[in-house]
């Protein structure tokens with residue numbers, strides 16, 4: 377059977393445009409469905425066989441032996457996001473007749489083509505159905521030979537259907553409220569793990585109520601995640617999402633040469649160099665590979681990419697590279713402690729599992745400092761966002777949004793959001809951008825017409841009932857305050873290190889940055905180092921435990937330096953192994 381001209385070849389579906397997804401790569405959609413329904417098993421088998429022979433290359437053929445069973449199938453297909461192109465239904469069936477079934481079926485798939493299989497005696501019913509349910513066609517049994525009596529009719533109907541139905545997104549769908557913190561977390565988590573999803577906003581998407589009803593969930597229990605196989609998760613944790621989406625991974629062996637904590641650029645580089653140099657390597661990450669860099673919309677100062685590359689791209693490439701060399705990845709697992717144990721260093725995960733390693737590299741980076749003003753905690757993810765410019769971009773289309781901060785991260789977010797928002801106001805504490813932002817970025821911001829810069833401006837309060845409604849801005853020079861309407865405030869105001877989980881086991885400075893190398897002796901106090909030799913270059917006060925990237929005191933807080941430190945830390949791991957005779 378020729379492929380109807382308007383029907384895209386499956387190989388092209390990857391490139392289909394997809395609004396409201398967290399990621400550009402679209403999973404190949406399943407074939408649209410032709411559902412055949414007949415209570416006579418022989419007829420059902422024959423019709424399904426003939427339809428499959430004619431159309432099986434481009435459509436999935438499904439069978440049901442009663443109207444009730446067919447409705448059950450349709451409900452599941454609706455929930456799993458499948459498309460039904462055609463229903464070919466026997467008129468005379470016990471229970472629901474073909475027409476009665478179609479009356480119900482069109483509430484689920486109103487655009488599917490409908491054809492009745494009738495005997496001569498049923499033609500009156502078929503003609504009535506043409507008016508009642510806008511039946512597209514009726515076929516009188518038998519249909520032999522199908523090349524003459526079945527295929528031309530179905531070809532016509534399917535051609536018509538495919539002309540107006542581009543392939544649907546066939547991935548995870550998240551149904552939730554724009555202003556729900558839990559919905560934001562689920563979307564951000566999937567986006568950062570590069571899992572495509574379709575966002576279905578309860579307040580604006582007409583599909584939302586129907587989908588919730590099919591899932592049997594009320595709208596006060598969102599977010600609801602519907603997976604392509606029809607599995608439904610209600611208000612899930614990120615760990616649950618990770619398990620069902622198949623992104624968690626598991627540790628293959630109890631003892632590793634090297635465990636790396638944190639999969640930002642430093643951890644990913646350490647994994648690539650560790651695994652490629654022959655160390656059995658495990659990388660543990662509590663959220664998503666990429667770390668802060670994964671949130672960067674365009675990194676322009678990374679060696680070898682003159683046009684820049686997105687953080688998402690960098691992390692995807694690095695993850696693939698680490699895996700190709702044999703590094704294992706555990707995602708959505710946090711490390712909650714490290715301790716010396718017999719036979720190695722014990723690394724304890726959030727679920728209580730302890731793994732052993734000869735060496736550990738801590739590359740847990742930093743995260744944005746919280747906005748310490750009245751209202752900010754309650755409105756987090758309800759209009760106040762920390763570094764989430766990429767995943768929230770589609771929600772702020774056409775709005776006037778605010779950004780606090782003046783470093784490169786704030787600048788990148790402003791440029792990125794200015795392409796969707798009506799207006800972007802940057803609130804800058806100082807009197808210019810030059811002290812904190814790269815020159816090229818500052819110039820681009822100043823040349824972007826819908827970005828305003830407000831200097832000497834700090835946020836002193838945020839407020840709103842369900843979500844952010846206004847922000848109070850203080851002028852640092854005059855001390856005067858103005859309260860202005862606002863819907864989204866993106867916060868980029870410096871960072872604090874992720875070292876609280878170390879529980880004092882590893883020496884840090886007063887702000888929590890890890891001391892390494894010579895700093896261990898000079899800054900760690902008298903008891904910090906007890907061996908005869910000096911600490912190695914990136915070694916902490918705990919022999920065999922190293923630190924790399926932003927979490928390390930004195931690091932440069934750049935992607936390239938984090939990558940360099942990750943690679944260098946692996947080299948010192950080798951020195952440590954040699955000193956221990958490993």
Ligand SMILES: Cc1cc2nc3c(=O)[nH]c(=O)nc-3n(C[C@H](O)[C@H](O)[C@H](O)COP(=O)(O)OP(=O)(O)OC[C@H]3O[C@@H](n4cnc5c(N)ncnc54)[C@H](O)[C@@H]3O)c2cc1C
Pocket residue numbers: 637638639640641642643660661662663664665666667668669670671672673674675676677709710711712739740741742743763784785786788874877924925926927932933934935936938
């Ligand atoms: C929006 C943005 C834009 C930026 N743009 C640029 C740029 O253009 N150029 C540039 O050079 N730099 C840029 N930076 C800075 C750069 O991204 C960082 O310097 C770099 O990511 C630091 O890498 P890292 O691996 O040390 O730490 P991070 O990237 O912070 O990664 C640390 C990882 O450790 C994980 N982790 C933390 N605690 C635990 C735990 N207990 N268990 C398991 N995992 C844990 C975190 O989830 C995180 O994934 C940008 C930063 C941001 C936020």
